[in-house]
Amino acid sequence: MPDKLEKQDPLLSDEEIIAIAIALYQGVYTPKNLPLSIYELTIKRLQQAVFDGFGNNAIKLPATSEEYKMLSDLLDSIKIFSGAKTFCFTLTMEGLLVENGNIISQELFITKTKEAFKIFYENWLNAEYETAITQAESAADQVKFLKQKHIFPLLEYVAVEDEKLCGLCGPLDGMIRRVDDPIWITCSPARHIRCRCKRVQRGYWVNETIIPANLPEVSPFLKSASWKTRQVFPKNHPYFTDIPEKYLPFAKRNFNLPL
Numbered sequence: 001m002p003d004k005l006e007k008q009d010p011l012l013s014d015e016e017i018i019a020i021a022i023a024l025y026q027g028v029y030t031p032k033n034l035p036l037s038i039y040e041l042t043i044k045r046l047q048q049a050v051f052d053g054f055g056n057n058a059i060k061l062p063a064t065s066e067e068y069k070m071l072s073d074l075l076d077s078i079k080i081f082s083g084a085k086t087f088c089f090t091l092t093m094e095g096l097l098v099e100n101g102n103i104i105s106q107e108l109f110i111t112k113t114k115e116a117f118k119i120f121y122e123n124w125l126n127a128e129y130e131t132a133i134t135q136a137e138s139a140a141d142q143v144k145f146l147k148q149k150h151i152f153p154l155l156e157y158v159a160v161e162d163e164k165l166c167g168l169c170g171p172l173d174g175m176i177r178r179v180d181d182p183i184w185i186t187c188s189p190a191r192h193i194r195c196r197c198k199r200v201q202r203g204y205w206v207n208e209t210i211i212p213a214n215l216p217e218v219s220p221f222l223k224s225a226s227w228k229t230r231q232v233f234p235k236n237h238p239y240f241t242d243i244p245e246k247y248l249p250f251a252k253r254n255f256n257l258p259l
């Protein structure tokens with residue numbers, strides 16, 4: 001995994017964002033009729049992150065392999081996540097249409113759409129991209145670790161440079177435990193958004209270390225390892241938990257978006 005991630009291309013051009021804004025303003029897109037293009041582009045972007053994290057040869061895996069099954073589950077979870085993200089964005093925009101009981105001007109709405117788009121599809125999407133790389137890498141690693149545990153029975157948590165000072169990862173840096181220790185269910189990277197830590201195989205020549213006490217709480221959706229949930233962003237991510245109740249049956253049908 002590269003240490004410095006390249007800046008991602010914008011998901012949409014300015015003209016395309018304006019077109020989306022106008023369609024939202026005119027009620028073409030609503031929380032019940034989501035913009036398919038944004039959904040599909042989000043899937044493409046985040047599935048690329050999964051491939052990046054999983055390794056270059058992921059595409060050539062035999063369909064019966066453990067790796068392939070893990071990869072497929074992670075890729076599927078990206079679709080569900082992208083649907084929820086598209087919904088949250090569209091619902092946010094619907095909420096911005098009205099101010100003090102009046103519908104705002106189209107011009108102002110376009111400005112607000114650009115601002116919200118920047119938050120959802122630049123700031124947050126980039127963070128999600130980086131996190132998805134680590135989540136996928138962690139899951140791919142786990143499959144390998146289990147296969148090779150007779151040779152490498154131990155794993156060490158390794159925090160990359162700047163993360164040694166991270167309150168969530170720093171205390172785990174250097175922790176060595178057996179491959180099948182349940183601690184890894186709750187203490188595998190990613191421990192936070194943009195986490196770039198990893199676990200490294202160790203042989204019989206090292207000893208287990210103690211589990212650090214009083215580890216700080218991580219975000220609920222990163223509490224269980226990606227290899228355990230088999231999801232990049234599980235269902236307790238805010239995009240899912242923030243869905244208003246009246247939309248839940250619709251959410252169950254993936255917001256009528258194709259899977």
Ligand SMILES: [Zn+2]
Nearest residue numbers: 169195196197
């Ligand atoms: Zn970390």
